[in-house]
Amino acid sequence: MLSVQDIHSYYGDSHVLHGVSLTVAKGELVAILGRNGMGKTTLIRALIGFTPPREGRVVFKDRDVTSLPPFRAVEMGMGLVPQGRRIFPSLSVLENLKVAGNAKARWNLDRVFSLFPRLAARKAHAGDNLSGGEQQMLAIGRALMTNPDLLLLDEPTEGLAPMVVREVAKTLEGLRREGLSILLVEQSVPFATRIADRVHVLSRGRIVHSCSAAELLANEEVKSRHLGLGS
Amino acid sequence: MNLAHGSYFLLGGYVGLTTAARTKSFALALLSGSLAVALIGLGMERFFLRRLTRQSLPQVLLTMGFALVFQDLALLVWGGDPYNIAVPAFLAQSVQAGPVFVNFYRLFIIGVAFAVGVVLWLFLERTRAGASIRATVDDAEMAQGVGINVPLLSAGVFALGAFLAALGGVVGAGFIGVYPGLDFEVLPYAFVVVIIGGLGSFHGVVVGSLVVGLLDNFGKALFPELSYFTLFAPMALILALKPTGLFGKR
Numbered sequence: 001m002l003s004v005q006d007i008h009s010y011y012g013d014s015h016v017l018h019g020v021s022l023t024v025a026k027g028e029l030v031a032i033l034g035r036n037g038m039g040k041t042t043l044i045r046a047l048i049g050f051t052p053p054r055e056g057r058v059v060f061k062d063r064d065v066t067s068l069p070p071f072r073a074v075e076m077g078m079g080l081v082p083q084g085r086r087i088f089p090s091l092s093v094l095e096n097l098k099v100a101g102n103a104k105a106r107w108n109l110d111r112v113f114s115l116f117p118r119l120a121a122r123k124a125h126a127g128d129n130l131s132g133g134e135q136q137m138l139a140i141g142r143a144l145m146t147n148p149d150l151l152l153l154d155e156p157t158e159g160l161a162p163m164v165v166r167e168v169a170k171t172l173e174g175l176r177r178e179g180l181s182i183l184l185v186e187q188s189v190p191f192a193t194r195i196a197d198r199v200h201v202l203s204r205g206r207i208v209h210s211c212s213a214a215e216l217l218a219n220e221e222v223k224s225r226h227l228g229l230g231s
Numbered sequence: 232m233n234l235a236h237g238s239y240f241l242l243g244g245y246v247g248l249t250t251a252a253r254t255k256s257f258a259l260a261l262l263s264g265s266l267a268v269a270l271i272g273l274g275m276e277r278f279f280l281r282r283l284t285r286q287s288l289p290q291v292l293l294t295m296g297f298a299l300v301f302q303d304l305a306l307l308v309w310g311g312d313p314y315n316i317a318v319p320a321f322l323a324q325s326v327q328a329g330p331v332f333v334n335f336y337r338l339f340i341i342g343v344a345f346a347v348g349v350v351l352w353l354f355l356e357r358t359r360a361g362a363s364i365r366a367t368v369d370d371a372e373m374a375q376g377v378g379i380n381v382p383l384l385s386a387g388v389f390a391l392g393a394f395l396a397a398l399g400g401v402v403g404a405g406f407i408g409v410y411p412g413l414d415f416e417v418l419p420y421a422f423v424v425v426i427i428g429g430l431g432s433f434h435g436v437v438v439g440s441l442v443v444g445l446l447d448n449f450g451k452a453l454f455p456e457l458s459y460f461t462l463f464a465p466m467a468l469i470l471a472l473k474p475t476g477l478f479g480k481r
Contacts, residue, residue, distance in 0.1 A: 048376060049375075050372055050375075050376070069375065069382070070372070070375035070376055071375040071376075071378050071379055071380050071381060074375070074376065074377060074378035075378055080376045080377070082373060082376060086370055086373040086376075088365070088366040088369040088370060088373070088374075089369055090365045090366075090368070090369050091362055091365055091366055091369070095362040095365075095366075096366075098359055098362060099359065099362050099363045099366050099374075099377060099379060100377035100378060102378060142377055143377070145377075146377055146378045
């Protein structure tokens with residue numbers, strides 16, 4: 001589905017990603033864990049094409065998408081749930097979903113509303129007039145409206161109450177069961193290890209550890225050294 | 232930031248003028264003037280302005296250059312004399328209502344402005360393309376992130392802006408005429424409207440244009456010696472009190 005090959009990303013002169021490689025297979029849920037400032041958001045921005053990597057390749061569905069404009073990557077089936085949700089504030093909930101929709105309607109408004117009934121109740125609300133949890137659901141719903149085969153999520157639990165986090169986890173598990181591939185970038189180890197098949201630990205722009213979710217939970221050394229979780 | 236917007240108004244007027252002289256049709260003048268300038272706008276966006284996204288100062292310099300080139304080209308093609316487009320006979324008459332004479336063409340201008348405003352509003356607020364435009368104004372990067380073809384959309388919006396400026400130019404050519412220097416006469420009005428109303432706000436443009444139109448005309452009639460002052464003083468005041476304009480968010 002997705003193959004990232006040795007990408008290097010920069011912000012201006014600052015070298016943020018130092019040769020990151022990873023793969024996501026069809027129907028797999030892969031999590032990238034790391035603390036703040038380790039390059040997680042940069043990685044997502046490189047994949048979708050907001051900040052194309054200066055070296056290396058991003059191959060999606062056997063096609064090189066490294067320097068494709070972001071809207072083309074989305075058309076090909078990359079869905080993005082960005083950091084901070086980035087709901088369009090001038091648009092209603094309904095419009096936020098509609099602008100993302102396309103003709104190949106595998107996902108449509110009815111399906112999104114049955115997944116998130118709370119959005120249906122608020123469809124006339126302005127996008128900036130929602131709680132954090134509702135905004136996160138809208139951001140996920142909006143990404144689904146683009147009919148993705150691979151969903152990229154950047155810190156979906158940021159700033160959410162524990163109950164809402166559990167709801168997001170259930171939603172993502174449900175989507176994965178339907179065959180969606182998911183690449184998740186997170187700080188929260190419990191959240192990521194609960195739903196992911198495999199995890200990579202990102203530190204200072206490099207992947208320093210790769211293992212299954214269960215193995216990471218048992219590995220105190222990696223957790224304390226790279227994720228700031230002392231035991 | 233497009234300093235050639237006044238040039239679109241001027242060129243629309245001139246192209247309309249030539250069409251009206253050749254075909255004797257005011258409707259064709261409106262259509263040809265607007266469409267020709269929309270094409271010019273499309274070319275400018277595609278080959279020049281697209282490279283300067285979010286770089287205000289280079290945009291100002293480039294479009295100022297275009298404005299000067301258009302000014303000289305117009306002088307070369309249409310000469311230095313002022314012209315008026317012949318308007319259809321039924322619009323040229325006046326009717327007396329009590330103590331005042333009402334010119335039909337003035338009513339026609341108000342009608343066109345109103346119709347354009349309503350159609351634009353419906354387009355922006357009620358269609359999916361309109362929602363995509365508002366999403367792009369909110370967050371252009373994220374608009375791409377949900378699959379909106381932002382480069383294509385930007386080109387379309389830019390061409391629509393040129394189309395409307397030129398439409399104004401043809402309509403205006405039947406009233407204030409078309410002549411060298413008109414481009415830089417109308418440009419400040421457009422800027423003051425946007426600054427008062429606020430960037431990126433449709434309501435702002437509606438309110439801003441009413442405020443500017445009324446202030447300018449009553450100002451010129453009541454205090455002719457102050458003329459530009461009645462236009463720019465309110466703008467300075469609004470900039471001081473609310474730098475984003477009445478309805479702007481940025």
